Amino acid sequence: MEVELPKYVKILNPTDSSKASELATLQAIYLAKLSGAELMPIFVVDDSLARAAGISGPIAVEQLTRKGQTILSSVKELAERSGVVVTPLLVKGQTAVTILDIARAQGASLIVMGATAFSEIDRLLAHPISVSEKVLRDAPCPVLVVRGS
Numbered sequence: 001m002e003v004e005l006p007k008y009v010k011i012l013n014p015t016d017s018s019k020a021s022e023l024a025t026l027q028a029i030y031l032a033k034l035s036g037a038e039l040m041p042i043f044v045v046d047d048s049l050a051r052a053a054g055i056s057g058p059i060a061v062e063q064l065t066r067k068g069q070t071i072l073s074s075v076k077e078l079a080e081r082s083g084v085v086v087t088p089l090l091v092k093g094q095t096a097v098t099i100l101d102i103a104r105a106q107g108a109s110l111i112v113m114g115a116t117a118f119s120e121i122d123r124l125l126a127h128p129i130s131v132s133e134k135v136l137r138d139a140p141c142p143v144l145v146v147r148g149s
Contacts (some may be wrong), residue, residue, distance in 0.1 A: 006142070008035040012108045014042045014099045014135070015071055020114025020148030025075055027146055028112035032084045037109065039084050041075040042102060043068030045092040065090065096134035104140050111135060111143045 013028035015021045025041065032039040045064040072088035079086040091098055103111055115132040136143045 006109065008032070008037040008109045010040060010106055010108050010110075011035075011037045012040050012042060012099070012103055012106065012111045012113075013075070014044065014095075014111070014113045014131075015075060016043065016114075017067070017071060018114055018116050018148060020116050020146055022114070023148060024112050024114040024144075024146035025078075027144065029075075029079045029082050029084055031110065031112065031144075032079065033082050037084075039075075039079050039086045040089060040102075040106060040108070041072055041079075041086065042089045042091065042099060043072050044095045044098045045090065046095045046098075047092070048094060061092070096131045096138075099131070099135050100138050100140075103135075108141050110141055111139055113143070113145060114148055115145045116148050 008031060011028050011032050013025055015025055028039055028041075031037070045061055045068055047060045047064065068090045072090060076086045076088050089102065091102070093101075099111070102108070113132055113135060115130065132145050136145060
C-alpha cells in the first residue's frame with residue numbers, strides 16, 4: 001500500500017498569552033522547522049469579549065492591539081531564530097470565525113492552537129463552546145490542540 005504523507009506548507013498558529021497558547025506556539029515552530037512550512041501566527045482582536053467584561057470598545061481594541069503586536073513580535077523573533085519563515089497576522093473579528101476564515105483564505109495545511117480548560121462557570125459566562133472546540137469542529141484542515149496543563 002502506497003500512502004503519500006501530508007505536506008505542511010502553511011501552519012496557522014492562533015496565539016494569545018495563555019500557557020496553552022505558548023506551548024502550541026513551540027509545537028508550531030517545531031513542526032514548521034521540520035517540514036519547511038511557513039508559520040502564520042495569528043492574534044485576533046476580539047472586542048466582544050472586552051465589551052462583555054464592561055470595558056469600553058475603543059480602549060479595549062487599543063489594549064488588545066498592543067498586546068497582539070507584542071505577542072506576535074515575540075513569536076516572530078523566536079521562529080526566525082529557529083530558521084522558520086514567519087508571516088504574522090493581527091486581525092479584528094470574532095476569534096473562532098476569524099481563525100477559520102483565515103485558514104480557508106490562506107489554504108492552511110495545519111492549525112496548531114492551545115486549549116484552556118473551561119470551568120462550568122466559565123462556560124456559562126463565556127461561550128457555549130470554546131474557541132478551540134469551534135475551530136476543531138469546522139476547520140478545513142487538520143488541527144493540533146495543545147493543552148496548557
